[in-house]
Amino acid sequence: MQSIAGAIKSKSFGNLVKRNFYNVLDADLSDVGYDAFITNGKTHWQVDGSPGDRLRLRVVNTSTSSYFYLNYAGGPLEVIAADGLDITPTKLDKLLISTAESYDFLVTVPQSGQYEFRATSFDGTGFTSTWIGDLNSTQYPAPDIPQPDIYQLSVDMTNAMIAMKKGSKNMPKGHKKTNTMPAMSNMMKNEFTGGPAETRPGAPYGKLRSPDKTTLAKNRPWREVKLDLTGDMDRYLWTFNGKTLAEDALIAIKKGENVRFVMTNKTMMRHPLHLHLHGHFFRVVTEQGEYSTLKHTVDVAPMQTTIIEFAANEEKDWFFHCHNLYHMLSGMERIVHYEDTEVAPEVMAQRYKAYEDPWYT
Ligand SMILES: [Cu+2]
Structure with missing residues (x-):
């Protein structure tokens, strides 16, 4: 639930009133607040390998109810498969993976240091990491995913829901x-x-x-x-x-x-x-x-x-x-x-x- 003080502070109090007038519920990013997110049982998992090795990472979202943004410290993600089937390889800065989806990525083990492959919870409450490279060397973290702006999200989704309600009357x-x-x-x-x-x-x-x-x-x-x-x-x-x-x-x-x-x-x-x-x-x-x-x-x-x-x-x-x-x-x-x-x-x-x-x- 949004706080009234927070809505006033973010200049979206009008949206809160509007939502109540049109009977639109609040926007939701997740159902459950979790204490931690894990990769293969660990908050920080590690992959060794010789510098220059090409690795195929198969990332399966086996969570109960979480979405994650995936990104990598070593550059854009090289996506080569979706749900186990090959796609035409493509590069993306980050990717949203929903529950039960899987994606395969190609990554190169760095010449020095260890690079972070990060999965950030969609609701912004935490993340889990896979570190790739020499385990005892400098860590290069993946770029932070900006926190969701829940008040702006609420404004956008309230307007979209009202438009949908008005538009669907004659459907x-x-x-x-x-x-x-x-x-x-x-x-x-x-x-x-x-x-x-x-x-x-x-x-x-x-x-x-x-x-x-x-x-x-x-x-x-x-x-x-x-x-x-x-x-x-x-x-x-x-x-x-x-x-x-x-x-x-x-x-x-x-x-x-x-x-x-x-x-x-x-x-x-x-x-x-x-x-x-x-x-x-x-x-x-x-x-x-x-x-x-x-x-x-x-x-x-x-x-x-x-x-x-x-x-x-x-x-x-x-x-x-x-x-x-x-x-x-x-x-x-x-x-x-x-x-x-x-x-x-x-x-x-x-x-x-x-x-x-x-x-x-
Ligand atoms: Cu659902």
Whole structure:
């Protein structure tokens, strides 16, 4: 929660009044305050190696609910893979990694000294380091990531949320529908909204280019699934289209279809959406067009619409959920279910087990 004194001091008290008038909740950077952040079990982890060696660092965000900015003391990050799949190598000064995502980087062991590869918590509460190079020599720290300006963030996100509320009044309230989609090029132009309502850089998907075309076969029918990401901190209930798994368990798809999820984040925080077991890598539709990158987890920023597409070429049931595990357990999860088969009984049993509602005194 923001302090009133802090809002006055940062000249954003007007925003606080506005938020209350329009019933917009505060912006959230994280759910939980942690005491420390760790890499392979340590706050400071070390990699030895001979000077000049090229190392592949595979960074997997295995946290429960944290996002991190990654950066390196030895220059820009050389990104070579996303979620385990090769991309066209690219250089980025820093990169936001959401929960459950992974990226591979190439780094060179320095001739002298040790360089810091740093992961800074998105909420600015701490970081964890990997030191690369001669362990007993001078340490060269990675550049500090500026602290988030929570008052400016709140102003930006409040305005974006009010604009969204006003704009969505006349929009149809569709849940799921099947239809034939217009040409891909039109979809790309019209539907990728990019820019989250935050002043700090988000996920780098627009810069990630697949080495091969990732477009789906043209002769298959399309199914579009509209998923609004909904929920808030007050009730601590996180949902798709306002419903938990217990209220609406299945997203039905059919083998042989091309499936498109259109996901609009109507909450005041980010959500890392994950299609489980990696049976389906999906393409994240970006300005890279036909070469949009493949992923198994995608960060959807507040007030942003993100489109993913995959070929339905498996069978049975696949778990799709927010990979912030607290959000998942409160209801932001679905079973992506292939039609024409029974839902496995153990899957349905699990569904109710998660929602037992015992009495408390
Ligand atoms: Cu979430």
